[in-house]
Amino acid sequence: MEIDEIDEIDDGEELEHEDTPTIPARTAFRRFWPLTRGLRRWLILVWVCTVLAALAETEAILLFGDLTDHALQKGSLAAFWSPAVKWLGIAVVGALIAYAGNSLAAWATERFVMRLREHVFDHVQQLPPHFFQRHRQGDLLSRLTSDVEAIETMVVSGLVGAASAAFSALFYAAAAFWLRWDLAAATFVLAPLFWLAARRFSGSIKDVSREGRVADGAITSVVEESLGNIVLTQAYDRRDAERRRLSEEANAWFRASVRSTRLNEAYEQLVQVIETVCVLAVIGIGAWEISTGRMTLGQLLAFAAFLGYLYPPVRGLAQLGLTVTAATAGAERLIEILDVRPSVTDPRHGTAPGRPDGTVQVRDVSFRYPGADRTALEGLSFAVSPGELVIVTGPSGAGKSTVSKLLLRFYDPDAGELLLDGVPLRDFPLARLREYVTLLPQETLVLHDTVRANIACGRPGASDQAIEEAARAADAHDFIVRLPDGYDTRVDPNSAWLSGGQLQRLAIARAILRDTPVLVLDEPTTGLDAMAARRVVKPLRRLMTGRTTIMITHDLNLAPDADRILVVDRGRIVETGRHEELLARGGAYARLHRSQNNASMDTAELRLPLFEEEPEPAPVYEYTPGYQQQYGGYDPYAAEATSWPQPVYEAHMSEAHMSVPTTLPDGRPLFRDEEPWPGI
Numbered sequence: 001m002e003i004d005e006i007d008e009i010d011d012g013e014e015l016e017h018e019d020t021p022t023i024p025a026r027t028a029f030r031r032f033w034p035l036t037r038g039l040r041r042w043l044i045l046v047w048v049c050t051v052l053a054a055l056a057e058t059e060a061i062l063l064f065g066d067l068t069d070h071a072l073q074k075g076s077l078a079a080f081w082s083p084a085v086k087w088l089g090i091a092v093v094g095a096l097i098a099y100a101g102n103s104l105a106a107w108a109t110e111r112f113v114m115r116l117r118e119h120v121f122d123h124v125q126q127l128p129p130h131f132f133q134r135h136r137q138g139d140l141l142s143r144l145t146s147d148v149e150a151i152e153t154m155v156v157s158g159l160v161g162a163a164s165a166a167f168s169a170l171f172y173a174a175a176a177f178w179l180r181w182d183l184a185a186a187t188f189v190l191a192p193l194f195w196l197a198a199r200r201f202s203g204s205i206k207d208v209s210r211e212g213r214v215a216d217g218a219i220t221s222v223v224e225e226s227l228g229n230i231v232l233t234q235a236y237d238r239r240d241a242e243r244r245r246l247s248e249e250a251n252a253w254f255r256a257s258v259r260s261t262r263l264n265e266a267y268e269q270l271v272q273v274i275e276t277v278c279v280l281a282v283i284g285i286g287a288w289e290i291s292t293g294r295m296t297l298g299q300l301l302a303f304a305a306f307l308g309y310l311y312p313p314v315r316g317l318a319q320l321g322l323t324v325t326a327a328t329a330g331a332e333r334l335i336e337i338l339d340v341r342p343s344v345t346d347p348r349h350g351t352a353p354g355r356p357d358g359t360v361q362v363r364d365v366s367f368r369y370p371g372a373d374r375t376a377l378e379g380l381s382f383a384v385s386p387g388e389l390v391i392v393t394g395p396s397g398a399g400k401s402t403v404s405k406l407l408l409r410f411y412d413p414d415a416g417e418l419l420l421d422g423v424p425l426r427d428f429p430l431a432r433l434r435e436y437v438t439l440l441p442q443e444t445l446v447l448h449d450t451v452r453a454n455i456a457c458g459r460p461g462a463s464d465q466a467i468e469e470a471a472r473a474a475d476a477h478d479f480i481v482r483l484p485d486g487y488d489t490r491v492d493p494n495s496a497w498l499s500g501g502q503l504q505r506l507a508i509a510r511a512i513l514r515d516t517p518v519l520v521l522d523e524p525t526t527g528l529d530a531m532a533a534r535r536v537v538k539p540l541r542r543l544m545t546g547r548t549t550i551m552i553t554h555d556l557n558l559a560p561d562a563d564r565i566l567v568v569d570r571g572r573i574v575e576t577g578r579h580e581e582l583l584a585r586g587g588a589y590a591r592l593h594r595s596q597n598n599a600s601m602d603t604a605e606l607r608l609p610l611f612e613e614e615p616e617p618a619p620v621y622e623y624t625p626g627y628q629q630q631y632g633g634y635d636p637y638a639a640e641a642t643s644w645p646q647p648v649y650e651a652h653m654s655e656a657h658m659s660v661p662t663t664l665p666d667g668r669p670l671f672r673d674e675e676p677w678p679g680i
């Protein structure tokens with residue numbers, strides 16, 4: 001079976017840990033066995049080392065019997081040297097072989113863990129957005145970490161351990177029979193007791209292990225969610241509630257852990273008792289045999305030693321059964337994830353046309369999210385020509401963001417088709433499609449890396465100069481150079497270094513660098529205050545110039561610039577036209593527009609001409625009644641803007657000469673990112 005085949009799936013879409021399906025250990029083992037490809041010859045070598053080490057041990061035991069009979073019982077030093085030297089030689093060789101075998105086993109098992117983790121991680125990365133919305137991240141984390149390790153116990157260590165233990169058990173048993181078959185037969189009558197004990201415990205150990213793994217995932221989830229919401233926790237004094245949430249999950253884990261230890265301990269002690277019975281039986285029978293002269297003391301000691309060596313592998317086999325059973329609980333959780341299908345796949349024979357011009361067509365598209373009750377989009381059709389700006393707006397839940405998910409092919413529509421330059425999106429290899437369409441998502445996504453790397457992730461391998469140019473075009477260069485290490489400052493998603501507006505400009509720089517013919521902007525100004533929103537407008541315009549842009553937004557400030565506005569409601573287009581036409585029509589759009597209570601003010605501000613305005617000195621802050629007069633039109637970036645070919649917004653020239661203060665009356669800068677970095 002090929003590695004990829006372990007992804008063959010039923011339609012198991014949902015992943016609810018409460019009802020994780022139960023899978024027999026054999027099925028779980030078969031599922032992951034293909035991942036040992038390339039490692040199997042090393043596993044065989046590990047097994048050979050174990051066998052050789054067992055042979056060395058056996059020889060040592062026989063030498064011990066020899067020493068007892070000839071050197072110790074007779075008190076002869078001469079009889080000591082030869083077996084002693086042999087024993088030492090065998091011990092050294094055995095130790096080297098055991099060392100090599102164990103090191104190789106560690107290497108092979110860790111390779112397996114790495115391979116399995118990469119495999120699962122790779123699979124998870126292809127899963128559709130709703131998978132991540134519906135499942136707790138902490139639980140996924142725990143599946144990717146501890147459950148992955150559990151499978152290693154089952155597949156690699158379990159297999160090698162079982163093979164080695166089985167060989168050792170057989171070998172020592174054979175040696176015991178060879179030494180004294182009658183004594184061996186008498187003691188082996190008791191061997192099924194080990195098996196019965198293991199069988200008695202295995203079911204409970206699997207149950208408790210499953211509970212422990214679920215609780216482990218839940219604890220990681222609570223910690224992760226709580227730390228992610230730390231501001232809410234602190235501001236609303238939710239510490240007690242969060243502690244209670246953690247303690248509920250921790251209690252479940254505590255109970256499972258204690259029960260698991262108790263079960264394992266009870267099993268261990270039971271096995272000890274069985275072993276003692278076996279040893280006493282050997283000593284009893286041995287004493288009788290010696291008294292009748294049919295056995296020497298050396299033979300009895302050697303026999304007892306064989307039994308001493310025989311029990312660990314027999315016990316190990318039984319214990320291994322329990323470990324594998326417990327690990328199966330982890331395998332079940334991982335298989336559950338692997339059984340979730342990616343919602344889209346690469347076409348078998350994908351077309352790979354050159355860079356498209358950017359004509360986007362959406363033809364009669366309907367779509368329902370997997371598991372959702374109602375359709376998110378219903379018979380949606382529109383087209384965007386190269387370089388056009390189309391705004392998709394509408395009430396919350398109307399289906400706007402769903403359009404962006406279909407354009408990026410996170411999902412394929414249930415009916416209808418989306419086309420880029422006349423080619424259905426399904427025919428593009430995914431990676432190629434996403435080279436042509438850039439998404440600027442609602443939330444600003446920041447990598448835990450330097451500012452430079454964050455911009456460069458738009459185009460890996462971009463030169464420093466290209467990165468800086470993109471940052472300048474996004475009006476981000478100035479605040480970046482004021483960061484402690486400039487472009488090398490490390491940022492992360494919760495970075496205190498950057499404001500929302502700055503993060504958004506970083507995202508715009510990334511998109512500029514990516515330079516794709518089609519842009520999908522999902523609420524680019526959401527979450528930004530009026531000032532910050534205003535400052536991303538120009539970078540956005542630079543980004544949009546010459547590209548097909550589909551902007552999904554509630555914010556109608558840019559609506560007058562749009563070539564077309566689509567008003568979507570309940571998954572359908574209810575109105576379409578230009579801003580003025582739609583306003584004049586007095587329908588859904590006009591109502592939406594009116595509902596934005598500050599729309600007229602911001603519209604005026606946002607539609608500043610970009611490079612017709614004169615660069616003005618920063619005006620002195622002075623109170624003038626009316627917001628419009630205060631924040632009219634001064635553009636501190638005008639000088640830079642001139643280097644960017646931008647459309648001229650003639651109709652709004654009159655607003656260009658209104659001024660926006662950038663300093664407070666005492667001379668301090670008004671905007672946070674105009675503040676020099678402390679210490680510079």
Ligand SMILES: Nc1ncnc2c1ncn2[C@@H]1O[C@H](COP(=O)(O)OP(=O)(O)OP(=O)(O)O)[C@@H](O)[C@H]1O
Nearest residue numbers: 130133369372376395396397398399400401402403
């Ligand atoms: N993962 C999902 N599973 C099921 N239904 C979903 C999922 N995501 C969205 N929906 C539903 O699909 C419909 C459209 O959602 P969408 O996110 O496209 O709306 P929207 O117009 O972008 O809303 P908003 O403006 O609030 O972002 C909504 O009814 C929503 O509840």
